[in-house]
Amino acid sequence: MTNNLLRVRDLCIDAPASKGPIRIAQGIDFDLHRGEVLALIGESGAGKSTIGIATLGAGRGGAYIAQGSILLEGEDIMAKGAARLRSIRGLRVAYVAQSAASAFNPAHRLIDQVTETIISRGIMDRPAARSRAIELFRKLGLPSPETFGEKFPHQASGGQLQRAMTAMAICAGPELIVFDEPTTALDVTTQIEVLLSIRQAIRDEGMAAIYISHDLALVAQIADQIMVLRHGQIVETGPTRDIIERPQQDYTRRLIAVQSVALPTRSSQPVMLEISGINASYGRVPVLHNINLSVAKGRTLALVGESGSGKSTLGKVVAGLLPPDSGRVTLVDRPLSSSLSGRSRQDLRDIQLVHQNPDLALNPRRSVGDSIGQAVTMFRGLTNKDCSREVAHLLEQVNLDPALATRLPHALSGGQKQRVCIARALAANPRLIICDEVTSALDPLVAEGVQNLLRQLQEDEGVSYLFITHDFGAVRAMADEVAVMRQGSVIAYGPTGQVLNAPQDPYTQKLISSVPELRVGWLDDIVAARTAPQNARTEKMT
Incomplete structure (x- = not known):
């Protein structure tokens, strides 16, 4: 079994238009190995989600793959037809959408939707699937994991729905997951827990992931490689530390520079x-x-x-x-x-x-x-x-x-x-x-x-x-x-x-300390800082 899970070569994606197709992504090349995370960053409309979804053999908004190859463990998924694509989606490849609220059916309970794929495909029976879902709810920090799945989508917050959708994608243990802005709706403390869960799942299960985001500070904590996109083309790509600390292109430098902001100061008003x-x-x-x-x-x-x-x-x-x-x-x-x-x-x-x-x-x-x-x-x-x-x-x-x-x-x-x-x-x-x-x-x-x-x-x-x-x-x-x-x-x-x-109260202090910093290793430092007091208490008790 090769370590190279996904190979994309000369990927070009077109979108239909009244005057002929428009090319929205061109000449995309990359390799993705098991246990690795490739982050796609760039401004809105750069093609991030379009490229990520294309690796699942799907088009977005009528877009279609005009040329190129997408090899999953050496198998060209675009050459196998619609039936073969349906057989691997949800099992070998999965997707976590940017908008979880629109991805869930409002008429069905969350537990039924999270477990639907693994039950319908015969991977687990209903009791086992339910246990698997509850386990993931707990890992992803959802409240009352044993009963959370009984809620309907409208009874959960946006952040809770996003984590439920992450659980749904991980449930079948896929080889490749495309995360499309998975922490967009999450507060800063929850972001840390979800990022840790995603990163740990990738490492434990040998999955690979494409992580689409506009938040460079978060990307720096989870990605092994970063691909910077603009107008459907690659601006630059490389190891995360190189992109964050030594960007080669002006556009990448601008993305990094806008992380620094100043507090506004203005006079009082009625x-x-x-x-x-x-x-x-x-x-x-x-x-x-x-x-x-x-x-x-x-x-x-x-x-x-x-x-x-x-x-x-x-x-x-x-x-x-x-x-x-x-x-x-x-x-x-x-x-x-x-x-x-x-x-x-x-x-x-x-x-x-x-x-x-x-x-x-x-x-x-x-x-x-x-x-x-x-x-x-x-x-x-x-x-x-x-x-x-x-x-x-x-x-x-x-x-x-x-x-x-x-x-x-x-x-x-x-x-x-x-x-x-x-x-x-x-x-x-x-x-x-x-x-x-x-x-x-x-x-x-x-x-x-x-x-x-x-x-x-x-x-x-x-x-x-x-x-x-x-x-x-x-x-x-x-x-x-x-x-x-x-x-x-x-x-x-x-x-x-x-x-x-x-900040005067512990809760506000925790929120502010959870804001990601734009440096590689920040998340590991936070985890170490939070586990140190627990280790100290354990040593004192023993």
Whole structure:
């Protein structure tokens, strides 16, 4: 059995277009050995996900392999036909998608979906498959692993769904897994646990992995090799340490340089949004406890905390999507109705929400132009040519080509879809935008551009942001104030510099210490630091 599991040569991928096929990836060559991780990095639309999915013998958004070979243990998987490809997918090769929420069937319990492949293919019977799933739930840090699988997808947080999908991919013990932004929806402490689990699974089971990401700090902890992509071509490739510490190309240097950000400092402003005594629940389960926060005009309040801490739930309360049990939300001294149906058209225009998951936020049957144009017509009353011009202007504002207005969402990258959602929110000229992980799907350069855009809007229009995120780099770049949430309560609240540079409580200290550093070996140092006290206690007891 050869150690070289995957060999890709001269891979070229085309996408259909009205004037003939467009080449979206060209001349891709690499080898991947058992137990190794190859990271694909680059800006949105660089071809990362398209190339990763192609190694599974699949196309994305109508894309197809125009030429080249993909050899899995010497077998050209593209030469065996559709039946052979179906027989290896889910067993020998597996995929962890960027958007776990759209990958699960909302009508079925998680345990049934995680175990479906290994049961239907006859690998395990139902009791054994269930035990295997529970074991993976525990390894991936999911709450109450014995009963977690009984939940339906809507009952789990975005981070929990991402880990459940990782368990589903690992369940059958495949030889190759393509991880497409697997930690995008995870908070910083959970990222460490998931990364450790993924890395350990690769080592223990001799798997190989293609790890698609825009987060270089995370890539540095798990990848053996890095391939930098731009416009569907290889910019440079090499061992992780060489790429991180000695990049040869200007584009790679720029990706690394944007990791450094500075805290914004600005004068005080009157209050735009006030959240007073908010308590909320899902059914009979309390999820928010006496939340008191405010956001000034033209300022940003960041909500941080682990998955399930209540960040997105608070955003839903402010947006009117979840009526609170008690408390009040006020916008510029105007009390808002607790329910969406009770809010005026002006209320709806003033507060816009950019969802964490663009796949769920965009209608898959509507073109980009139709989705944005609907908001332009609703809130500004523009139609026909005026509407089309405004749609083009909004796309340019978020650094997208106006020509994308004719495309359907499935033909866009994850980062492009998120920017479409931002453009649609901007169409209302809102006073407050609730940004729920708006940069989580974006590569560093594009994320920096979106952050610059959001800051410019603040300067020009005085718009305020409730910025929900687990990305502390984005917090430092965007936020004037930070509220740290845990189990539905605010445990730290104040100016960004004060909260991040001098955390007072152990939980906030743990969150900040879990932010990955852009250096090879950081994760190993963190693990060593955390196990040292345990070893010391063990030695003392013996």
